[in-house]
Amino acid sequence: MAVIKVGIADLNVAAYPDTITTLGLGSCVGVTLYDSTTKIAGLAHVMLPSTELSKTAVVNKAKFADSALPELVDRMLKKGAVARRIKAKMAGGAQMFQFKDSTGQKSIGDRNIEACKMALRKLGIPLVAEDVGGNYGRTIELFTETGMLEVRAISKDIKHI
Template sequence: MAVIKVGIADLNVAVKPDTITTLGLGSCVGVTFYDSSKKIAGLAHVMLPSTELSKAAVLNKAKFADSALPELLRRMVELGAIPRRIQAKMAGGAQMFNFKDPSGQKSIGDRNIEACKVALRKLGIPLVAEDVGGNYGRTIELFTETGILEVRAISKEIKHI
């Protein structure tokens, strides 16, 4: 069994018996996809809500909610996942610093959460569980055997969603 690590603004897939994890979700959102019949999982560490925010000459699809989630779905389908069987879970989107935006705009964490939910609706993938918001970072690990998403945070109880 291998533990597949996903970095910031990165995504990857895993197949039973492997697990897939990402560390240090602050305002970023970790979105997981899971096909329970094929035991195929995917994880995207989404850093920003929209590709419209990209200033790079070459787009990193994994960085943005609107491009990461379709790419994650594509990679899972390549491994044999059936789109109608895929369910999503997500964690993160915290407001790590307590300051007010003078423009009145939502925090980047809130915007990431919202953008991920919009992308999921567009893909027709149901969001079945979430642990989002707050003011603390998280580490998540998805177990391909069961589809359970473990959410860990300093000074918090481990959650299984």
């Protein structure tokens, strides 16, 4: 059994018996996808809501909700997952710092949460559990045997969703 680590603005796929994890979700959102029959899982550490925010000509697909999730599904399908069986869970999207925003724009965490939910809807993937928002960081690990997502945060109880 290996623990597959996903960095910031990164994504990867794992299969049973491996687990897949990402650390340091603040305003970023960790989106996990899981096919319970093949026990194939995917995880994207989404940093920003839209590729429209890219400042470079070459886009890191894993960085943005609108490009990371389709890419993750594609990689899972290539490993043998079946699209109609994929379900999603997500965590993160915190507001780590309090700023007065005179524009009334939502925090980047809130915008990331909304963008991830929109991308899932476009892909037809149901979101079955989430632990999002708040003002604290999270670390998540998905167990491919069961599809259970463990959410850890400093000074908080461990959650299993």
